Amino acid sequence: MIIAEQKPLEEIRSMAAKHKKILLLGCGTCVTVCMAGGEKEVGILASALRMARKLEGNRIEIIEDTILRQCEWEYLEEIAPKVDEVEAVISMACGVGVQAMAQQFPDKLIYPALNTTSLGMPAQHGLWVENCRGCGNCGLARFGAVCPVARCSKSLLNGPCGGSQDGKCEVNPEADCGWQLIYERMERLDQLELLEDILPAKNWSTDRDNGPRRTVREDVFIADVKGGTE
Amino acid sequence: MKRTLKEALKSGDFVITTEIGPPKGTNIEKMLHHIDLLKDKVDGLNVTDNQSSVMRLSSLAVCHLIKDRGGEPILQMTCRDRNRMALQADLLSAYVLGVENVLCLTGDHIMLGDHKGARQVFDLDSVQLIAAVRTLETGKDIGGNELDGAVSFCVGATATPEADRMGSQLLKFRKKIKAGAEFFQTQAVYDMDKLKEFMQYARQFEEVKILAGILVLTSVGMARYLNANVAGVTVPEELIEEVKSAGKGQGIVKGKEIAARHIKQIKKEGICDGIHLMAIGKEEIVPEILEMAGIK
Structure with missing residues (x-):
């Protein structure tokens, strides 16, 4: 939400x-x-x-x-x-x-x-965390369903930075290192090998970089749409 | 003529690099003094890139100055401040200015620096930056477009031998090698046994040269600061005691001894292929430490 x-x-x-x-x-x-x-x-x-x-x-x-x-x-x-x-x-x-x-x-x-x-959820009562950046091209399948774009402070795609310590982030020692979460989950699922692939630079054109996003579904268009295309 | 870093790394000699920190401002007198003092005593001079996320004179400009003065610059590049277009453009620029070495880093987070409200970039990560250099060498940019003239670099990266979560850090280390890193300069190490442990793992990648990061302790306060604030760096209590034993204001005397001792041990036991000596802001002590360590 x-x-x-x-x-x-x-x-x-x-x-x-x-x-x-x-x-x-x-x-x-x-x-x-x-x-x-x-x-x-x-x-x-x-x-x-x-x-x-x-x-x-x-x-x-x-x-x-x-x-x-x-x-x-x-x-x-x-x-x-x-x-x-x-x-x-x-x-x-x-x-x-x-x-x-x-x-x-x-x-x-x-x-x-x-x-x-942000887009996120309550991690506990009184604490809401950002779990999705809405980047427009979901890569969760590659990361054990833990998003590095949203949950790594630097949105790194190929592993943690050197600022990760005790499983926490260099930006905020109370925040989890997103990459440590990914690593541990992939380890648990016996999928670590998938992380060995080098991921190329992300295509950000599905993010804000292609202008404000418009999601079009012509199949559900009806005549006289209120607000329409603005 | 001075040999290049690539030649030094290939020679099998114990390689020494150190670091130049660009000033915050345009007064470069002190920095030029450091460059002149060090350029003939080491195999390469790293130039930091907005170190600790503090805006400064650019790494590329200082690399050019070093080149002009006959030194061997190593261009540090972080992914924090430039997107893939700016990074590639600077790589082309570095190449035409005669800079032949680049160290690819993630970069500290914006929040740690002096422009906390700035927008950070991280369009590429360090692995992708290494790969980008290798792509530019093929005569294409990473968008797949032809270049009129390619680049050629000796590419380095960093590693953290004393990280507390080694599994994920070694994953990154392997990917950096896979992407094309030729040499590594490690985060500061103070525990030689932990360094040996890391090297036992790293030695399987025979083609890669590893320089141990040696950061000179200047005071007990600095050691405590590193332990509290810098990820992957741990100064053992007995070294802190040693620095303390020098007495107030004299910590650097012991700090130099410790650095020289570690360098000596790393060289003697062949633990690493060389060292990267950091004396942040006190570059003038580097020659003395090298002498104390029995180098040159």
């Missing part, structure tokens, strides 16, 4: 500074699961903003709501009446949701309350 975390309150406050009435809109999917922008977080952030504004003698009215997904048109349509009522929307979705809101409501100011960090 998409992992995000809330921006510092000060930054969110400054976005709302000139507004008297806003909609604080949560998203019910990824960011709810990673406890960054779901219904609960909307409630907490709304209270914090109200309190801060009350203290400075400049009250703000906040409508709170959470929709199932801010990244799909059908869920955005239902929120239109509330959007109409306010000067601006602070979205607690990931960057995709924030931009979908902006596209759906072209005349409304839309601000982000979250920093979108």
Whole structure:
């Protein structure tokens, strides 16, 4: 899923500074699961903003709501009446949701309350880790299903760097060395031999390097697609 | 005329390389002094490439200066700051400037340096960089395009004899050889028994020459720093005690003795094919250490 975390309150406050009435809109999917922008977080952030504004003698009215997904048109349509009522929307979705809101409501100011960090999962309660970089050409089959692009700090394809120590990364001693994970898993699966091949330079054209990616499925096109090709 | 590093490696002599650190800035006086002091006493002068991810004068420019002064430069190239186009372009450039040796490295992470917000590259890794040099030698670039004039290099790489997870490090070591590395300069080693253990493994690759990394200890603080912060480097407690015994501010005296002792042992027992002597920022002590070790 998409992992995000809330921006510092000060930054969110400054976005709302000139507004008297806003909609604080949560998203019910990824960011709810990673406890960054779901219904609960909307409630907490709304209270914090109200309190801060009350203290400075400049009250703000906040409508709170959470929709199932801010990244799909059908869920955005239902929120239109509330959007109409306010000067601006602070979205607690990931960057995709924030931009979908902006596209759906072209005349409304839309601000982000979250920093979108990665594609990943909770490694344990309260710790989310990046496991996929969305490079567009999945090579997990070669690495025992542990991704070196996402989980090695340098995205190395042919083995660990010299900065790997005690199975940890030189960038952060609390983070696992991705290559040590790959090596140990391949060893366990008796597949170490597969790692002996020299992998050539990766073709990054399926990544961002070929421009913003568009995934096209003509077989599921229907006439009059909302948003279409933009 | 001075022999090339390739000739030195082939000669069977005990090969000595050392290191020049480009300055952070354009004041090159001290560095030129070090180059002049060392160029005739060693078989090759490594020039670091934005060492420790700190932005500095470029390795290629300094290699050119060394060449001009009659030295034998070894161009260090990391994969951190340049993509495959820039790396290949610099390899072509190095070749036309007369630089004949390249040491291919992964490079420290951006986060360890002085431009922490910079975007790191790592388009290639060290194995792929070695392979890229070998491809350029065939008259093609790694995109498969024809070159009007090829390159030719003596290609080196690094290894970590004292790594704590040897299996994955040796995998990388083998791949570097397979990709075309001719020589290795190792990470700093302080435990001669561990070095011997590594060499017992490495000797099966007969075509490859291995120079042991000797990093001169200058103080107890430095030794502790290495142990705490530098992966694959362990200064044993008895060596730290030895440095301490020199008294405050005198650690380098013992540090030089230790380095000379290790060099002597490596040469005498034929443990490695040579050494790569590092005296970061204190290059002027290199000739003295070589003399103490009975070399030249």
